[in-house]
Amino acid sequence: MTINKSFEEINEKIRKGTAVVVTAEEVIEIAAAEGLNSAAKKIDVVTTGTFGIMCSSGAFLNFGHTTPKMRMSNITLNDVPAYAGLAAVDCYIGATELKINDSCNQNGPGKFRYGGAHVIEDLVAGKKVTLKAKSYGTDCYPLRELEKDFTLSEMRDAFLFSPRNAYQNYNAGTNTTDKTIYTYMGILKPNMGNINYSSAGQLSPLLNDPYYRTIGIGTRIFLGGGVGYVAWPGTQHAPAEARNERGIPTGGAGTIAAIGNLANMNTEFLRGVSIIGYGTSLAIGIGIPIPILDEEMLYYTTVKDEDIQAPIVDYGTAYPNAEPGNLGYASYAELKSGEVTINGKKIKTAPLSSYSKAKQVAETLKQWIKDGEFELGQPTQTLPSVKDRRGLK
Amino acid sequence: MSIKKRLVLHFSADIVDKPMVFTLVKKYNLVPNILQAEINPEKEGYLVMELEGDKDDVALGLGWLESCGVELSELGERIIWNEEICTHCGACTGICPTEALSMARSEMKVSFNSEKCIACRMCLAACSFGAVQVNF
Numbered sequence: 001m002t003i004n005k006s007f008e009e010i011n012e013k014i015r016k017g018t019a020v021v022v023t024a025e026e027v028i029e030i031a032a033a034e035g036l037n038s039a040a041k042k043i044d045v046v047t048t049g050t051f052g053i054m055c056s057s058g059a060f061l062n063f064g065h066t067t068p069k070m071r072m073s074n075i076t077l078n079d080v081p082a083y084a085g086l087a088a089v090d091c092y093i094g095a096t097e098l099k100i101n102d103s104c105n106q107n108g109p110g111k112f113r114y115g116g117a118h119v120i121e122d123l124v125a126g127k128k129v130t131l132k133a134k135s136y137g138t139d140c141y142p143l144r145e146l147e148k149d150f151t152l153s154e155m156r157d158a159f160l161f162s163p164r165n166a167y168q169n170y171n172a173g174t175n176t177t178d179k180t181i182y183t184y185m186g187i188l189k190p191n192m193g194n195i196n197y198s199s200a201g202q203l204s205p206l207l208n209d210p211y212y213r214t215i216g217i218g219t220r221i222f223l224g225g226g227v228g229y230v231a232w233p234g235t236q237h238a239p240a241e242a243r244n245e246r247g248i249p250t251g252g253a254g255t256i257a258a259i260g261n262l263a264n265m266n267t268e269f270l271r272g273v274s275i276i277g278y279g280t281s282l283a284i285g286i287g288i289p290i291p292i293l294d295e296e297m298l299y300y301t302t303v304k305d306e307d308i309q310a311p312i313v314d315y316g317t318a319y320p321n322a323e324p325g326n327l328g329y330a331s332y333a334e335l336k337s338g339e340v341t342i343n344g345k346k347i348k349t350a351p352l353s354s355y356s357k358a359k360q361v362a363e364t365l366k367q368w369i370k371d372g373e374f375e376l377g378q379p380t381q382t383l384p385s386v387k388d389r390r391g392l393k
Numbered sequence: 394m395s396i397k398k399r400l401v402l403h404f405s406a407d408i409v410d411k412p413m414v415f416t417l418v419k420k421y422n423l424v425p426n427i428l429q430a431e432i433n434p435e436k437e438g439y440l441v442m443e444l445e446g447d448k449d450d451v452a453l454g455l456g457w458l459e460s461c462g463v464e465l466s467e468l469g470e471r472i473i474w475n476e477e478i479c480t481h482c483g484a485c486t487g488i489c490p491t492e493a494l495s496m497a498r499s500e501m502k503v504s505f506n507s508e509k510c511i512a513c514r515m516c517l518a519a520c521s522f523g524a525v526q527v528n529f
């Protein structure tokens with residue numbers, strides 16, 4: 001029997017409390033036991049999750065007007081510069097912006113203890129953040145200098161707006177040089193001493209809808225512990241990336257731009273990080289619900305760690321020099337085992353993103369939907385994709 | 394009076410070529426017993442050693458090591474893993490040389506076994522979340 005469900009039908013079930021919701025981990029066993037068709041009939045939504053360092057993140061803040069008024073042209077928050085080239089009291093604080101006078105990598109790999117990501121975490125934690133602003137003064141905005149403490153609730157508006165989050169797949173990093181290197185993929189020991197990877201694999205949002213059939217502008221998502229939305233395809237969104245026979249990209253591929261109110265988030269799922277030798281960044285929990293519109297969607301959500309391959313990239317030479325190619329591929333099942341064999345050499349692997357937290361994201365989202373608190377957002381336009389889909393025959 | 398000390402020696406590339414163990418034996422009459430060592434090709438590394446000898450000789454030997462730029466910490470120094478802050482990402486488990494920090498593969502959760510820890514501090518560098526600290 002062909003299955004055809006609409007977003008509206010599924011939302012109606014969510015409102016009635018009769019929707020069947022499972023996580024991207026649970027669906028694998030259900031489909032194996034019952035078959036694709038019957039599982040697709042039964043299951044309405046599959047929830048996904050990821051928790052990791054998301055490269056391109058930040059937040060828009062509005063402080064509300066001062067008396068007298070001010071057109072802030074130079075802003076720091078806890079001594080971290082924010083971009084003030086917007087309107088009078090708006091700014092954008094980026095996750096990787098560093099505290100002024102950070103010694104960076106001048107004395108060996110830097111510690112980068114505090115940056116924009118930590119400002120965002122402090123705000124979400126309800127802590128006070130010190131705003132220092134300067135202005136050249138205008139007739140309509142005379143105030144030239146301001147120093148004031150703000151908590152999140154004292155701000156007029158504050159929303160996370162990340163240009164690129166939730167990378168569909170990603171490189172695993174290693175290092176072929178004879179020196180230890182300090183990268184955004186972590187500490188990489190010499191002579192391929194270790195491999196670091198960063199994806200939730202089978203739980204990861206965009207790997208469960210590899211062609212973005214159900215994800216696009218307006219998709220409602222779990223973002224940092226609160227509710228957010230897909231705002232746009234993320235920067236560097238690349239649907240034409242090479243794919244395997246299941247349609248799973250074997251490199252970065254899809255991304256989303258994500259937006260959501262900071263007030264609803266919590267530090268359990270939003271954390272500033274200090275990456276030695278690299279800088280600061282923001283770790284965020286993101287979960288996307290996948291509606292099971294038909295058997296094909298169910299099929300895609302049954303993707304397993306062994307079906308997903310990550311390219312092993314040399315961050316010692318190839319990556320910094322922008323040389324294409326890689327040292328081979330490893331599946332997430334292999335990467336998660338803690339050891340991968342390359343050319344007969346056993347190499348220790350470690351994740352940079354938290355699988356247990358990814359699971360927590362998927363479980364939380366599942367509960368929200370079951371409780372009728374979270375309905376699916378039908379995208380007004382799905383993310384750019386490719387014409388021909390591989391997968392279900 | 395003869396004493397025994399268990400130490401972790403951290404050193405950088407420029408001092409690795411000094412004959413450390415030789416000098417401790419010959420010049421300071423100490424008996425070093427190396428328990429564990431890791432020196433990478435960039436020649437930064439650490440040695441875990443037990444040092445036995447006369448109390449004054451041990452003090453002099455350690456003074457000499459420090460003057461060479463070796464960072465010393467007693468093995469008694471404790472690493473604290475703060476589970477509240479830990480996100481169980483696992484980044485530390487690829488770097489910890491003794492598997493004191495390790496990952497239970499079924500749950501993908503990290504745990505810390507302080508008995509295996511040699512206080513080499515590698516996890517302090519590897520953890521981006523600030524979940525490990527040294528207790529002096």
Ligand code: SF4
Binds near residue numbers: 479519520522
């Ligand atoms: S690197 Fe830090 S946050 Fe990650 S598992 Fe280890 S201690 Fe926990």
Ligand code: SF4
Binds near residue numbers: 489512515
């Ligand atoms: S200090 Fe950290 S890395 Fe070193 S042995 Fe102890 S737990 Fe492992």
